Amino acid sequence: MADSPNPDWMNQWQAMSRQYMNAWQDMSRNGAHGQASPVAPVWPPQGFDQAARLFSVGGGQGETIERLVDSAKNYASFMQSMLATSMQGGAAPNWSDALRQGFASMGGNAPMFNPSAAQGWQGMAGQGGDGFARMMSAISAMKLPSNGGVDEIKSWFNLPAFGMGREHQEHQQKSVVAWIEYQEHMGRYNALMLKASQRGFELFEGKLSEREQPGRQIESLRALYDLWVDAAEEGYAEIALSQEFRDAYGAMVNAQMRVRSQVQQEVERVATDFGMPTRSEINSIGERLQALRREVRASGMNGALADEVAALREEFAAFKASAKRTQPVAAVKTMPAKPAAAGVASVKVVPIKPAAAAARKPAARTAKAATRARPKRASREAAAAPARANVRGGKKSDKRVEKAVAATASGNFASRIEKFATASLGTPRGKLKQAEAPVSPKKKKKSKR
Amino acid sequence: MGPIKIEPARALEEALTTQRKLAAALTTLRSLDEVEFGVTEKEAIYREDKLVVYRFKGEKPPTAKVPILIVYALVNRPYMVDLQDDRSLVKNLLARGEDVYLIDWGYPDGADRWLTLDDYINGYIARSVDAVAKHAKVKKTNLLGICQGGAFSLCFAAMHPDKVQNLITMVTPVDFQTPENMLSSWVRNLDVDLFVNTLGNIPADLMNLCYLMLKPVRLNQQKYIGLVDILDDKVEMENFLRMEKWIFDSPDQAGEAFRQFIKDFYQGNKLVKGGLKIGAHDVSLRNVTMPVLNIFAEQDHLVPPSASRVLVDHVGTKDYTQIAFRGGHIGIYVSGRAQREVPSAIHDWLAARAR
Numbered sequence: 001m002a003d004s005p006n007p008d009w010m011n012q013w014q015a016m017s018r019q020y021m022n023a024w025q026d027m028s029r030n031g032a033h034g035q036a037s038p039v040a041p042v043w044p045p046q047g048f049d050q051a052a053r054l055f056s057v058g059g060g061q062g063e064t065i066e067r068l069v070d071s072a073k074n075y076a077s078f079m080q081s082m083l084a085t086s087m088q089g090g091a092a093p094n095w096s097d098a099l100r101q102g103f104a105s106m107g108g109n110a111p112m113f114n115p116s117a118a119q120g121w122q123g124m125a126g127q128g129g130d131g132f133a134r135m136m137s138a139i140s141a142m143k144l145p146s147n148g149g150v151d152e153i154k155s156w157f158n159l160p161a162f163g164m165g166r167e168h169q170e171h172q173q174k175s176v177v178a179w180i181e182y183q184e185h186m187g188r189y190n191a192l193m194l195k196a197s198q199r200g201f202e203l204f205e206g207k208l209s210e211r212e213q214p215g216r217q218i219e220s221l222r223a224l225y226d227l228w229v230d231a232a233e234e235g236y237a238e239i240a241l242s243q244e245f246r247d248a249y250g251a252m253v254n255a256q257m258r259v260r261s262q263v264q265q266e267v268e269r270v271a272t273d274f275g276m277p278t279r280s281e282i283n284s285i286g287e288r289l290q291a292l293r294r295e296v297r298a299s300g301m302n303g304a305l306a307d308e309v310a311a312l313r314e315e316f317a318a319f320k321a322s323a324k325r326t327q328p329v330a331a332v333k334t335m336p337a338k339p340a341a342a343g344v345a346s347v348k349v350v351p352i353k354p355a356a357a358a359a360r361k362p363a364a365r366t367a368k369a370a371t372r373a374r375p376k377r378a379s380r381e382a383a384a385a386p387a388r389a390n391v392r393g394g395k396k397s398d399k400r401v402e403k404a405v406a407a408t409a410s411g412n413f414a415s416r417i418e419k420f421a422t423a424s425l426g427t428p429r430g431k432l433k434q435a436e437a438p439v440s441p442k443k444k445k446k447s448k449r
Numbered sequence: 450m451g452p453i454k455i456e457p458a459r460a461l462e463e464a465l466t467t468q469r470k471l472a473a474a475l476t477t478l479r480s481l482d483e484v485e486f487g488v489t490e491k492e493a494i495y496r497e498d499k500l501v502v503y504r505f506k507g508e509k510p511p512t513a514k515v516p517i518l519i520v521y522a523l524v525n526r527p528y529m530v531d532l533q534d535d536r537s538l539v540k541n542l543l544a545r546g547e548d549v550y551l552i553d554w555g556y557p558d559g560a561d562r563w564l565t566l567d568d569y570i571n572g573y574i575a576r577s578v579d580a581v582a583k584h585a586k587v588k589k590t591n592l593l594g595i596c597q598g599g600a601f602s603l604c605f606a607a608m609h610p611d612k613v614q615n616l617i618t619m620v621t622p623v624d625f626q627t628p629e630n631m632l633s634s635w636v637r638n639l640d641v642d643l644f645v646n647t648l649g650n651i652p653a654d655l656m657n658l659c660y661l662m663l664k665p666v667r668l669n670q671q672k673y674i675g676l677v678d679i680l681d682d683k684v685e686m687e688n689f690l691r692m693e694k695w696i697f698d699s700p701d702q703a704g705e706a707f708r709q710f711i712k713d714f715y716q717g718n719k720l721v722k723g724g725l726k727i728g729a730h731d732v733s734l735r736n737v738t739m740p741v742l743n744i745f746a747e748q749d750h751l752v753p754p755s756a757s758r759v760l761v762d763h764v765g766t767k768d769y770t771q772i773a774f775r776g777g778h779i780g781i782y783v784s785g786r787a788q789r790e791v792p793s794a795i796h797d798w799l800a801a802r803a804r
Contacts, residue, residue: 222463229667236665240634250639286562286563289563
């Protein structure tokens with residue numbers, strides 16, 4: 001701003017700031033309008049810290065309050081910086097520097113544009129994120145040469161490894177090289193952020209010079225601040241949309257992912273040594289499970305299962321209604337509330353809580369417990385089942401019972417599907433593919449029955 | 450004449466006002482309750498994994514015969530459409546007689562890591578559409594896709610035109626590579642395979658960080674300095690905090706779906722260039738033959754208008770309507786103007802096609 005064509009407005013600003021500071025000092029001495037201020041004066045940032053401590057006890061709005069306090073604090077620093085400059089004695093203060101410092105205190109520098117650059121990206125949670133954070137803090141003490149020597153260092157870590165521990169050594173060397181490259185790319189990214197900040201200030205100067213006409217002048221501190229924000233965002237957008245930024249951003253993120261990946265591999269190796277499950281194994285299981293779900297859906301099994309459950313629900317409702325008609329009320333009330341996993345008795349509870357309850361207890365234990373603890377109920381149900389079978393008629397009903405048992409059987413999703421498929425189609429799992437081959441709706445219906 | 454004309458008395462007054470507001474804030478902020486959202490009564494009509502399809506209940510029964518199913522983006526929570534009593538797209542649609550359903554995707558976790566776009570669009574959305582049709586006893590439904598949900602709805606409508614009566618897209622990206630699309634520019638050189646293989650599901654905080662960096666000074670600082678102006682107003686503060694909660698209450702992104710979305714939509718721009726394949730289906734916007742209403746926001750920094758308005762050049766329908774809303778990506782749901790203009794526009798457009 002030293003070469004700014006606006007010395008007049010700087011003089012104005014200087015005069016205004018002197019008056020402001022005088023008034024402020026008076027007010028600070030006497031309290032605002034002679035009244036005791038309920039909080040510390042606004043501009044010393046300590047007041048905001050005090051407020052932040054108070055806000056932190058006020059419910060779940062902590063993060064917003066923190067951001068508010070941080071922003072207000074920066075705003076106060078911005079004001080203080082410029083007012084202090086205005087109070088300089090002797091020669092005319094350097095307003096160019098004052099404005100630059102003032103807006104730098106507001107964050108008009110690279111870290112402001114990118115709080116992530118220093119903390120966000122590095123501290124980002126994710127798989128292996130903690131390990132990454134620890135590693136970053138451990139190796140951040142390493143100082144890279146400012147120029148020239150980086151390639152030399154990298155070349156040392158690219159030396160081949162030998163012998164028994166060569167795989168581990170090679171992995172560690174790769175990790176260090178990945179980290180060095182990440183630092184290089186982060187440096188390039190931060191340099192562009194700084195460039196964006198400088199561009200913002202250039203635009204700010206331009207915007208100020210456009211405000212000289214009466215009616216367009218800036219009349220409040222907030223308006224001055226808002227004008228700076230507009231300029232800062234414009235400057236940032238110019239850089240952030242450039243090809244150079246696109247390249248630097250992509251390279252920085254990719255480099256960080258390579259570091260994370262190296263750390264994750266190391267963590268997995270240690271986990272394996274300790275006999276612990278790893279992320280790769282869990283991923284592998286998840287991937288297979290999702291593939292199986294798709295396969296089941298594609299085969300139409302899911303729809304068939306739903307149809308069967310619906311049919312069983314109807315059947316159960318009918319049976320319940322007939323049981324109410326034929327049995328004393330007290331007997332109905334003693335029906336088991338939880339499904340037994342095996343035996344005919346389980347059929348009756350399918351509509352209530354089928355799979356979930358069965359999954360909670362191993363089948364044998366449940367069945368055993370049911371027989372031991374509630375012999376009367378079991379025998380009552382066992383007696384009821386043949387009666388129903390007779391009414392519904394022979395083999396078909398038996399098959400239905402088998403399918404219902406399979407649907408509520410214990411075990412994981414895949415094994416339940418397999419049992420159900422066997423009960424439904426009478427085919428072992430190996431032949432499922434054949435059974436899934438396209439059939440006409442009529443045939444399909446027939447085979448289901 | 451210089452550019453700055455700040456009267457010392459006025460500067461002092463600004464300082465005193467700020468001080469007064471901050472002092473009042475000590476009382477106001479501590480008296481605020483935890484903000485609530487989602488004001489309209491609703492019932493769940495379909496559930497699958499973490500997904501729930503809700504039907505909203507208006508004060509009077511709907512008069513529209515074909516229901517609207519809202520398909521929201523995966524990257525934020527859908528309660529933005531029903532944020533509070535006086536800022537609710539849902540409530541305003543219900544008041545006009547529409548029958549409104551919504552897909553709530555839930556919060557994906559590690560178990561959802563392998564969900565693909567096929568699982569989302571030909572799976573979850575397809576079954577949600579069927580569930581709504583069954584519940585409402587209709588053969589087709591109206592789809593209202595928002596943002597990324599709009600892109601999904603376009604794909605769904607292209608693959609299953611027989612299930613969609615009318616398609617409404619709001620702030621929906623179609624051309625993902627327009628010059629002012631900052632997000633698009635940033636991810637163009639991203640090694641998305643390395644990214645997803647390393648992170649698994651994409652953390653919500655990382656997504657939010659990227660959004661904040663689109664306008665870093667405005668979103669990280671100016672917004673909070675502006676907050677000082679309403680610090681002594683409990684109602685306004687609660688409104689602010691409600692919005693703040695929505696912004697940062699973000700689900701993680703299922704890794705595989707994210708991988709495909711970045712590759713095919715942002716990097717490949719296949720929705721307009723062609724060659725997009727979801728599962729076993731080829732997706733061509735030429736198959737979007739039902740009536741289309743496309744609403745975009747003129748000041749949208751996330752989905753620039755240019756990304757959205759090109760839809761007209763790519764869909765196969767002869768009944769295409771476009772509305773440019775004066776506001777931003779979020780203002781289109783919550784601003785005062787949005788409450789007056791958007792629900793009416795949707796309702797009138799649908800009503801004209803129901804005759």
